[in-house]
Amino acid sequence: MKTTFNLTVIALKTKNKKQIAKNKKSIRRASKKRRSDRARIKRLKRKVTNLKQELKEEKSKNRPAFGGKKLKYHSYCTSIITLVLILYSETSMSLRDIESVLRAFIIHMQIEGRFPDHSTIDYWIKKAGMRAIKPFCENEPCVLIYDESISFNGKKLFLVLAVPTSISEKQKPLCFEDCHLVYLGAKKSWTGDVIHEELAPIVAKMDVQYILSDQDSNLIKATELLNIPQVFDITHKVAGTLKNS
Template structure:
């Protein structure tokens, strides 16, 4: 009964009450004699299962640590460290949540580099750390270096940082985003709400700017079917056509590099393929500067790829 409830919860991704109803209905159909489990009991079993998995000793071999600090939870912040055993990882597909294991979860009012270093060193006594992966948070980067571990920047954050360097002060980009924001506010409860642009985050906006670029592509591609009144509201898009073309190029390049690096990992072969892609596609305007910044950041990994000889 316990195993069935936990299995249904994880595999069907439904609520505790839905799990209870599924088990009761299955028992009725199959003629099983059992009481209907309560939602609170199923939650208790799921929590205990998670804690049991968390307490299991780590596998032998090298591990990759994924370190991140969350946004504030009230006055406190969450530090999460996930681990990926590299021994059985073949770099044949993108990483998923099922491939990771929770190694540490901690809550504190602040996470300074010394506190993060302490937890990293504690983990290094339990398992062999190959390298750590994170964004460019100063406290995390400092903690990894102080712990004497190899640090690799997350490629998505790396790309977003370079995009911000290229476009944060760009007046054309600011103007386009401002006008799209006005259109969104105007259309939110109108008859054109199905056409309004997606929301752009105020923080880390360069991490999710490409859905907005895809929306612009779709609108321009179906311009003939857009109502005349909406066309008039969106007429400013033609003014920013050169900038939009740059973003479309960057979107396609980053999508291709993401497929390469997140599937096959970072090594000499994949980096060379990404360099070729950048040299061919990113040749004008801010795309050229993005290519320069990104290839320059890869130079910092040349020594470790030479030593490791692998991903």
């Protein structure tokens, strides 16, 4: 009995030693893995830091030239957008000409950053509504059509369209594509004096044959101040004739 007990004790001790050795081996392996993970985390942190620095440098290189307040959803500031629109509206430069001028200016002034290309400039011009105004030739004889339009935010819109007189030679009904936007303004009220003040500089540059409008007193007064013949539109003219008959 005693011999059997001793053998059992020896077997348990041997088993415990093996288990202890196995546990120590697992602990050493886990410790080694933790050290490896810590080293890997440090390497990743250094890599992230380097990437952030590279990204910062890349953004610095590719930032738009001409710093300033940016418009919402735009990469460029208001000053460069305004400059582009002025170059387009006040000169006969093409989109690529404007791009070349900006590039030369940035290089000459040693300004770092990117500049807008012709496609971006074209997008700005279309968004500003200038594409609809630019094609009309101011020296071409035309007829102006104007009237007060819808109310917007407590103000009335005043719309002025120009139609080349050459359209009448085609002997076809007037369509929207024949009209060119000349002026669109918003004020609380449009008197004859206000209309004259707004349109006088525009009309002075154009060859206006006559003005087409309804018989509103403010429009009649504005036309008289502009010293341009006025023709009433046929709808109002017929309605007025029927009313007075």
